[in-house]
Amino acid sequence: MSEPTATRPAALSRDDRNPGEKPGFDVPWGGSIRSSLAGAGRRSRVGFSLIELMVTLIILSVIIVFAIQEYEQHIVAAKAARARNDLEDLAKAVRLYNIREEKPFEIGTFTAQYLGTFVGTYLETAPPLDPWGKPYLHAPELGVIYSCGPNLVDETTNFAGKSDDLVYHYLPADFYVTRAEYVDANRNGQIDMGDEVEISFSRPARMEGVSLFDFRTVNPENAFGSAKVVAPAKGRSLKIFFGPPLPPRIKIGETKIQVFYDIQSVVDFSSPPMPLKSLEDVVIQRKRM
Structure with a gap:
């Protein structure tokens, strides 16, 4: 009497799969390779990768640098605007002095200790320091009142080629x-x-x-x-x-x-x-x- 032989179950055909199941290779632990890869993809997207963090930090650094530069430029522009207003007020006072007085105004530094009665007569109050903490200066031979600017160096009377001085010409440009x-x-x-x-x-x-x-x-x-x-x-x-x-x-x-x-x-x-x-x-x- 012959021994019974084990029979292998027939593989399910494509048509025998559960309705709605997507095609894919079977794996020993159940499911399919496609579904396993999809799950792995979902797990890998939790949080930021190191590269993503580095790119984010670089972008933030660039934005911060530009913001700081913009702020510094705004501060410089505000100081320059204040200096121009001060220079215009001083120039008006000097012009009035030159009209009323017999001799032209020749004081070189706008500080109260040098101006004497000029303060109170032609200026309501003592002149302020410029936005960089130095007195405004006067070059009567050039007909200008000026601030030495951010670098605090007098580049007006020294005839510097390139200067950051803020200069106000209170005399006519022509010589006549x-x-x-x-x-x-x-x-x-x-x-x-x-x-x-x-x-x-x-x-x-x-x-x-x-x-x-x-x-x-x-x-x-x-x-x-x-x-x-x-x-x-x-x-x-x-x-x-x-x-x-x-x-x-x-x-x-x-x-x-x-x-x-x-x-x-x-x-x-x-x-x-x-x-x-x-x-x-x-x-x-x-x-x-």
């Missing part, structure tokens, strides 16, 4: 004759020997070798006669003194004075120096005493 005033020096009520004409400029000047030939008059011509020029080494005006032998022939309110083109005897303090010129004919008027 602003007025010509007759002075009855001998007080005899006549235009004669001993009298003078004072010629003023828009900016401080350096003067050397100035002569009567640097100027001319219209209505009439050669109205200064044989006068001579007296000019300081630097300043904002010069004087023409009437002397013998030829008397002056000027007419108050009619005679005009002109500067010969491109004279080098009267120049300003800019770099390069600008020669004195006539923007328009200046009529000689009587000086108010």
Whole structure:
């Protein structure tokens, strides 16, 4: 009698699988390779990987750097705006002083100890320090009021090529004759020997070798006669003194004075120096005493 042989169960065909079961390879622990891989994928996405953390930190670092730079630029811009407002206020006070006073304002540092009665007369209160903690400065020969800026170095009067100074020009950019005033020096009520004409400029000047030939008059011509020029080494005006032998022939309110083109005897303090010129004919008027 033959022994019974074990029979292997027939493999399930594709059609014999449970309805809704997705195709896949069977694995010993149950389920399929597809479902096992899907589960592993879900487990690997829990939390951040090291690379993801590094990328996030790099992005945050870049954002922080840009934010700091933007903040610093905002602070610098705010300080510069405050300095410009201060400079404008100081310039208004200096202009008013120059109009009212006989001599121009020449103090170089805006601190209360140097300004004296300027504070209270032309400035309501003592001038503030600039936003970087230094006094505002004044260069009268250049006609500017300025702050040394963030680097605290005076690069305005040193004619530095590149500068972070904040500069306010309170004088006209051009260098020209602003007025010509007759002075009855001998007080005899006549235009004669001993009298003078004072010629003023828009900016401080350096003067050397100035002569009567640097100027001319219209209505009439050669109205200064044989006068001579007296000019300081630097300043904002010069004087023409009437002397013998030829008397002056000027007419108050009619005679005009002109500067010969491109004279080098009267120049300003800019770099390069600008020669004195006539923007328009200046009529000689009587000086108010």
